[in-house]
Amino acid sequence: MNKITSTIVFLGVAGLIIIGIVFVRSQVTIQISVGKPVPQSATSSLVGGQKVPAAPAQASVPTTQGEKSYTLVEVTRHDNAQDCWSVVRGGVYNLTEWINQHPGGSEAIISMCGNDSTASFVDQHGGRRSPESELASLKIGILK
Amino acid sequence: MNRFPLIAPAFLRIGITVVYLWFGLQQLISPLMWVSYIPKSIVALSPVSAQMLVYCNGAFEIVFGLALLFGFFTRVSALLLAVHMLDITLIVGYNAIGVRDYGIVIATFAVFFFGPDVLSLDSFFRKSKEGIVQGTNI
Numbered sequence: 661m662n663k664i665t666s667t668i669v670f671l672g673v674a675g676l677i678i679i680g681i682v683f684v685r686s687q688v689t690i691q692i693s694v695g696k697p698v699p700q701s702a703t704s705s706l707v708g709g710q711k712v713p714a715a716p717a718q719a720s721v722p723t724t725q726g727e728k729s730y731t732l733v734e735v736t737r738h739d740n741a742q743d744c745w746s747v748v749r750g751g752v753y754n755l756t757e758w759i760n761q762h763p764g765g766s767e768a769i770i771s772m773c774g775n776d777s778t779a780s781f782v783d784q785h786g787g788r789r790s791p792e793s794e795l796a797s798l799k800i801g802i803l804k
Numbered sequence: 805m806n807r808f809p810l811i812a813p814a815f816l817r818i819g820i821t822v823v824y825l826w827f828g829l830q831q832l833i834s835p836l837m838w839v840s841y842i843p844k845s846i847v848a849l850s851p852v853s854a855q856m857l858v859y860c861n862g863a864f865e866i867v868f869g870l871a872l873l874f875g876f877f878t879r880v881s882a883l884l885l886a887v888h889m890l891d892i893t894l895i896v897g898y899n900a901i902g903v904r905d906y907g908i909v910i911a912t913f914a915v916f917f918f919g920p921d922v923l924s925l926d927s928f929f930r931k932s933k934e935g936i937v938q939g940t941n942i
Contacts, residue, residue: 670877674867681863685832686856746840768899772840775854779837783901 728752728801732776735803739774745800746772748781753798813921817872817882820911824869824885831862838862843895864888872915875924882916 730745730752738745744755759769772780785791831838835858847854865888871881886909893905920926 667877667880670871670880674871677867678860678863681832681866682856682859685859685863771844775840776836777840780840784899 729804730801731804735776736774741766741770741773744769744773746774747776747803748778748795750803751799752801752803753795754800755798758794758798810922813915813918814875814923816911816918817875817878817915817921817924820908820915821869821873823908824865825873828862828865828869831858832866835859835862841896875920875926878920878924878926879916882912886912886916 732747735745735747735752738754738756741759742756744759746753746755755769755772759766762769768780768784771777781791781795785795835855838858838861839854842854842857847857850857852860865885868881868885871877872885889905889909889912893902893909896902896905920930
């Protein structure tokens with residue numbers, strides 16, 4: 661077998677393995693959600709990002725701590741610069757007012773609208789007092 | 805000390821691979837944490853959900869990361885990972901994460917340019933093949 665043929669075979673096998681991993685991983689998620697109760701955030705996340713099916717609107721409900729709780733489906737509806745909500749570490753934040761005030765530019769905040777932005781926030785500002793306090797001031801509730 | 809220059813490329817290859825494997829695993833374990841990194845334009849164009857894109861990305865990094873870890877098809881794996889990372893770096897843009905990713909891209913391209921090192925499976929297979937050829941000549 662020459663080099664080109666073996667490379668093509670390698671890429672083919674690698675592609676099949678990737679498809680296999682993705683398939684198994686998506687199946688595992690479904691099994692978990694069917695097998696035992698999981699938080700609403702986890703089940704709604706199955707659709708991911710903006711690909712949210714038309715689900716019945718769920719009104720936010722106050723928690724025992726007095727904070728309102730929202731589902732991820734609700735958060736994903738606020739996915740634009742005029743109405744921007746985001747999730748960071750299980751908290752729900754209204755970032756609309758902050759878009760034009762963000763020192764790092766509005767694009768960074770707009771990319772957070774309507775989804776769970778924990779990773780991007782923690783990567784950029786995690787643990788720093790000023791961004792953490794700014795974020796805390798924008799909190800409107802927690803993820804259900 | 806004389807062996808250090810021989811080991812250096814393997815050191816770089818294995819070190820950079822750990823980064824890809826860690827990120828790949830994280831994407832498979834906690835896809836929600838990574839969904840926000842996918843540009844909305846890509847999600848809008850994609851026929852699958854953002855979470856599925858994260859799974860594909862994670863699986864890609866794990867498969868070619870493992871190949872690179874063992875030095876199996878070193879050049880092909882390194883090139884694919886480098887181009888993949890370059891694309892991510894361009895999307896991320898100029899910020900702390902983008903600069904970090906730029907370093908990873910350059911290191912991965914260095915592995916691609918060097919090719920199989922002394923500790924890679926590619927070198928092992930090549931030596932075995934050469935041994936067999938020499939054996940048949942004798």
